[in-house]
Amino acid sequence: MGDARNDVAGERKAQKLPIEGKRNILITSALPYVNNVPHLGNIIGCVLSADVFARYCRLRGYNAIYMCGTDEYGTATETKAMEENCTPKEICDKYHAIHKEVYDWFNISFDNFGRTSTPQQTEVCQAIFKKLLENNWLTENTMQQLYCDTCKRFLADRLVEGICPNEGCDYKSARGDQCEKCSRLLNPTELKDPRCKVCQKTPRIRDTNHLFLELPLLKDKLEEYINKMSVAGSWSQNAIHATYAWLKEGLKSRCITRDLKWGVPVPHENFSDKVFYVWFDAPIGYVSITSCYTPEWEKWWKNPENVELYQFMGKDNVPFHTVMFPSTLLGTGENWTLMKTISVTEYLNYEAGKFSKSKGIGVFGNDAKDTNIPVEVWRYYLLNNRPEVSDTLFTWTDLQAKLNSELLSNLGNFINRVLSFIAKPPGQGYGSIIPEPSDADPDPLKHEPTKKLVGSIVEYVEQYVEAMEKVKLKQGLKTAMSISGEGNAYLQESQFWKLYKEDQPSCSLVIRTSAGLVYLLACLLEPFMPSFSLEVLKQLNLPPEVPFSLEKGDIDRASRPWEILPAGHKIGTPEPLFKELKDEEVEFFREKFAGSQADRIVRAEAEAEKIAEQLKKTKVSVRALFVTDSSGKRQRPTKSANEAKSKATAEPEISVTRLDIRVGLITSAKKHPDADSLYVEEIDVGEGQPRTVVSGLVKYIPLEEMQQRKVCVLCNLKPATMRGIKSQAMVLAASSSDHTKVELVEPPQSARVGERVTFPGIDGEPDDVLNPKKKVWETVQVDLNTNSELVACYKDVPFTTSAGICRVSSISSGSIR
Numbered sequence: 001m002g003d004a005r006n007d008v009a010g011e012r013k014a015q016k017l018p019i020e021g022k023r024n025i026l027i028t029s030a031l032p033y034v035n036n037v038p039h040l041g042n043i044i045g046c047v048l049s050a051d052v053f054a055r056y057c058r059l060r061g062y063n064a065i066y067m068c069g070t071d072e073y074g075t076a077t078e079t080k081a082m083e084e085n086c087t088p089k090e091i092c093d094k095y096h097a098i099h100k101e102v103y104d105w106f107n108i109s110f111d112n113f114g115r116t117s118t119p120q121q122t123e124v125c126q127a128i129f130k131k132l133l134e135n136n137w138l139t140e141n142t143m144q145q146l147y148c149d150t151c152k153r154f155l156a157d158r159l160v161e162g163i164c165p166n167e168g169c170d171y172k173s174a175r176g177d178q179c180e181k182c183s184r185l186l187n188p189t190e191l192k193d194p195r196c197k198v199c200q201k202t203p204r205i206r207d208t209n210h211l212f213l214e215l216p217l218l219k220d221k222l223e224e225y226i227n228k229m230s231v232a233g234s235w236s237q238n239a240i241h242a243t244y245a246w247l248k249e250g251l252k253s254r255c256i257t258r259d260l261k262w263g264v265p266v267p268h269e270n271f272s273d274k275v276f277y278v279w280f281d282a283p284i285g286y287v288s289i290t291s292c293y294t295p296e297w298e299k300w301w302k303n304p305e306n307v308e309l310y311q312f313m314g315k316d317n318v319p320f321h322t323v324m325f326p327s328t329l330l331g332t333g334e335n336w337t338l339m340k341t342i343s344v345t346e347y348l349n350y351e352a353g354k355f356s357k358s359k360g361i362g363v364f365g366n367d368a369k370d371t372n373i374p375v376e377v378w379r380y381y382l383l384n385n386r387p388e389v390s391d392t393l394f395t396w397t398d399l400q401a402k403l404n405s406e407l408l409s410n411l412g413n414f415i416n417r418v419l420s421f422i423a424k425p426p427g428q429g430y431g432s433i434i435p436e437p438s439d440a441d442p443d444p445l446k447h448e449p450t451k452k453l454v455g456s457i458v459e460y461v462e463q464y465v466e467a468m469e470k471v472k473l474k475q476g477l478k479t480a481m482s483i484s485g486e487g488n489a490y491l492q493e494s495q496f497w498k499l500y501k502e503d504q505p506s507c508s509l510v511i512r513t514s515a516g517l518v519y520l521l522a523c524l525l526e527p528f529m530p531s532f533s534l535e536v537l538k539q540l541n542l543p544p545e546v547p548f549s550l551e552k553g554d555i556d557r558a559s560r561p562w563e564i565l566p567a568g569h570k571i572g573t574p575e576p577l578f579k580e581l582k583d584e585e586v587e588f589f590r591e592k593f594a595g596s597q598a599d600r601i602v603r604a605e606a607e608a609e610k611i612a613e614q615l616k617k618t619k620v621s622v623r624a625l626f627v628t629d630s631s632g633k634r635q636r637p638t639k640s641a642n643e644a645k646s647k648a649t650a651e652p653e654i655s656v657t658r659l660d661i662r663v664g665l666i667t668s669a670k671k672h673p674d675a676d677s678l679y680v681e682e683i684d685v686g687e688g689q690p691r692t693v694v695s696g697l698v699k700y701i702p703l704e705e706m707q708q709r710k711v712c713v714l715c716n717l718k719p720a721t722m723r724g725i726k727s728q729a730m731v732l733a734a735s736s737s738d739h740t741k742v743e744l745v746e747p748p749q750s751a752r753v754g755e756r757v758t759f760p761g762i763d764g765e766p767d768d769v770l771n772p773k774k775k776v777w778e779t780v781q782v783d784l785n786t787n788s789e790l791v792a793c794y795k796d797v798p799f800t801t802s803a804g805i806c807r808v809s810s811i812s813s814g815s816i817r
Helices: 040-059 075-083 088-105 118-134 215-232 237-249 285-292 315-332 366-368 375-384 394-422 448-469 473-494 497-503 502-526 531-540 552-559 582-593 595-624 641-650 774-779
Strands: 025-028 063-070 112-115 136-146 160-163 191-195 204-213 305-312 338-347 348-350 390-396 661-671 680-684 691-695 708-716 718-724 725-727 734-736 742-744 785-787 792-794
Touching: 025 040, 025 366, 040 063, 040 305, 040 338, 040 348, 040 366, 040 375, 040 473, 063 088, 063 285, 075 088, 088 112, 112 285, 118 136, 118 285, 136 502, 204 315, 215 237, 215 315, 215 734, 237 315, 237 338, 305 315, 315 338, 315 366, 375 394, 375 473, 390 394, 390 708, 394 473, 394 502, 394 531, 394 582, 448 473, 448 502, 448 552, 473 497, 473 502, 497 502, 502 552, 641 708, 691 725
Parallel strands: 025 063, 025 305, 063 112, 305 338, 348 390
Antiparallel strands: 136 204, 160 191, 661 680, 661 708, 680 691, 718 725, 734 742, 785 792
């Protein structure tokens, strides 16, 4: 059973073996290459997607294991080792640790996170090779390759540089496999003026013998497997397309050896100086990593009758998993567990271009951690944006929108409203106790709002399970989040705060049902955001040792949500689950992660030099502040009145007068076209032209009450774009302590449109635009409130107009924002 506590990446658990009569699922994700830090595109493309499915399988009670590790052999590792002036093993040790740390932070629940540079890899790889040799699926052939007489070795593609042969390109540093400038794929022998990347000498063409896997001879076995399994396993369309494109082009013999030192040695007397090609040995890594997990690995890998193999990867890896790897296993003649289902992602692009490991462009795994944006937000965003059928785009504003409107305003708001109300003291709430049912309680299936809710919830849970079984992860997440939307609508429709005073039995039913939904949401979202689910468990005061479950009996409970949490159970302390991501933070991140990692290092070094220079100047000025008196002691000279005045002018005191709050008239209000929780208003603030303002008030104030209404408007905030519409001011509203109620701050009806709201006894001019870095609004806002007489105040001073003071309808001791 899956449980976020135990599913920390890399932790060793009791070894699981297939169980007769149970559904046994073996999950792998493409082995990340070890020569760099993984970026967000790599993470969603393989390890995170596989993790969600593995967690879901555990919730369903399936016997599932998730195998992954770093792919460590091949040219790229040797090249990176040369760049960093160390051995390939040292490179692998360094980057394996970096990868593991990134995946630990992302809460990836591997059963084993291993590596391919192990004795087990050599053993399994060589055993498969010997079977292929015995069965006559391998041939020898001669190739022409560049040889460096100075380095005394054949040069791998990436160890050759030269002039691109493509007419009109002539890029002088084209690599032997591809020109970075024109993107043409190359063979090293095509380069003009080739040179060895290590010693810069000119290599020569020389014959070299290699071993080839005869894919054309295995074609019939392979096609039979593909035709059967692509249907039985519901392969994703991009996987089917890429696979049949290879078949249509005609299978060719594939070279499986290389003239390298770093790799699995070829156990053949004529090829003892060679190693296996990384694309021959890398998929075998899934098997060897499982053999490191359990000596009885064959019960997983040679047991197709009882084990289903699910594999996750990016689209560039498809042919190696649907053609090369199955052909290799089929050629052994042994009873291998072949892949049943392949889940393939397209590319996640970054802002205006592509993520690139080689160029260091984009947000990398360690960057995500350094932003201090919680891991559950990153997981949610990447999975919500998972490129399942086409490339998708990572942008900072999209991350902000999804956090603020979906996680904070929808999911977090629902859970916090429910738990905060339960936690209120008796007389206002339930004293933190799930209310007991009574004979007076309405029948849940006859109580119209509850009956309607349950119908929707049951349907959504069925859709969720169906989507997850088909590995449609994005759809599964969207469906789970719809349940949160249903919960919010249920709270609004039932108006539980009124029921508490007018109809306690009905309120008790609504609250028990809503609390059950909170638990259900934590359960359904555990595969996507395990840290979020753990926090909900804590706030519900449920022990983390009791794992969530989506086995049949547990799923059936969704039709009786009022029974999910036991009546009389005492909950924990409710706290906000998500924090708003502000515009200035988004702008900071966009600037920080612009360009390549190399650009960022240059910027950081320049910034460090600038700070060091400022510090030097500061030390000089500090020394200048002191004079020596007649006794030899240092004393600080007194400031002149002009100096003190100058400083005061430079940075005025932070108080409410720096806010430009005016009387405004809403001339029109409508729903935001792209956001369910937002209104778009046109507000006259006395400037001739109205200002466009976006407000998150849909859940609290009906649209008809937003028309032709006078309001208090903060006019000097920096404009902010909200779901595609620029908001040029902010309407001030008061919210109750549990955030269940929000009301507009209203000036008197006879107040003049455009006049400034003042605070008697406090004088000062407003800033033209509030500087976000100075935190003026944030500092003042904590002192804006409503008093027991429903008057809007700054500290104890009322919001005042020429026609009188500003008020709210019913919220006393509320916070104004």
